[in-house]
Amino acid sequence: xxxxxxxxxxxxxxxxxxxxxRCNYSSSVSVYLFWYVQYPNQGLQLLxxxxxxxxxxxxxxxxxxxxxxxQTSFHLRKPSVxxxxxxxxxxxxxxxxxxxxxxxxxxxxxxxxx
Amino acid sequence: xxxxxxxxxxxxxxxxxxVTLSCSPISGHRSVSWYQQTPGxxxxxxxxxxxxxxxxxxxxxxxxxxxxxxxxxxxxxxSTLELGDSAxxxxxxxxxxxxxYEQYFGPGTRLTVT
Numbered sequence: 149x150x151x152x153x154x155x156x157x158x159x160x161x162x163x164x165x166x167x168x169x170r171c172n173y174s175s176s177v178s179v180y181l182f183w184y185v186q187y188p189n190q191g192l193q194l195l196x197x198x199x200x201x202x203x204x205x206x207x208x209x210x211x212x213x214x215x216x217x218x219q220t221s222f223h224l225r226k227p228s229v230x231x232x233x234x235x236x237x238x239x240x241x242x243x244x245x246x247x248x249x250x251x252x253x254x255x256x257x258x259x260x261x262x
Numbered sequence: 263x264x265x266x267x268x269x270x271x272x273x274x275x276x277x278x279x280x281v282t283l284s285c286s287p288i289s290g291h292r293s294v295s296w297y298q299q300t301p302g303x304x305x306x307x308x309x310x311x312x313x314x315x316x317x318x319x320x321x322x323x324x325x326x327x328x329x330x331x332x333x334x335x336x337x338x339x340x341s342t343l344e345l346g347d348s349a350x351x352x353x354x355x356x357x358x359x360x361x362x363y364e365q366y367f368g369p370g371t372r373l374t375v376t
Binding site: 180184189190191192193194197199238240242243244246247248249250251252253254255 | 295297307317320354356359360
């Protein structure tokens with residue numbers, strides 16, 4: 149069984165400031181790691197994923213996340229946020245053994261203020 | 263390429279009724295997964311279908327069922343609706359049933375049970 153913990157339910161930040169959204173996971177098997185973003189009244193969009201290889205993964209819109217196996221973490225960071233980054237962010241894991249079942253964290257609401 | 267479509271987008275039902283939700287995956291995708299999203303429980307996996315076979319099932323009562331057709335379109339059914347079934351139901355499609363493939367989410371069906 150797997151579980152995902154997102155400790156921060158809400159993160160307020162000023163525009164152009166850096167932000168880190170924390171994610172820790174627990175699993176008895178190897179996992180893939182994902183960050184999804186959800187804008188109001190929309191479905192989820194994949195932001196980035198870690199499958200294997202380099203522990204630092206990046207998205208096209210400036211977000212990055214680093215897989216830390218010893219700390220079982222996959223924190224999401226952005227050096228300078230924009231108003232348009234306001235959304236809910238979900239960390240998720242899936243079993244590398246097959247299947248598409250995602251186990252999600254409870255989400256972090258990122259609110260970017262002017 | 264068209265995205266994942268879900269119909270209907272909004273639905274209001276009465277306790278005790280049953281409901282059927284539909285999901286059309288991206289063309290060529292053979293895997294469809296369903297999730298329930300509520301403020302209290304967050305995002306929870308319902309089931310996954312691949313090539314018309316249920317691949318995985320979450321911890322939901324038997325009132326929740328699903329199926330997938332030969333054209334990969336999927337339906338989920340909830341019988342004897344309860345107030346607690348009010349939620350956003352999301353489906354996601356993927357090329358294959360390996361967790362490394364990206365999953366694309368639809369906009370969801372908002373079900374309200376009164």
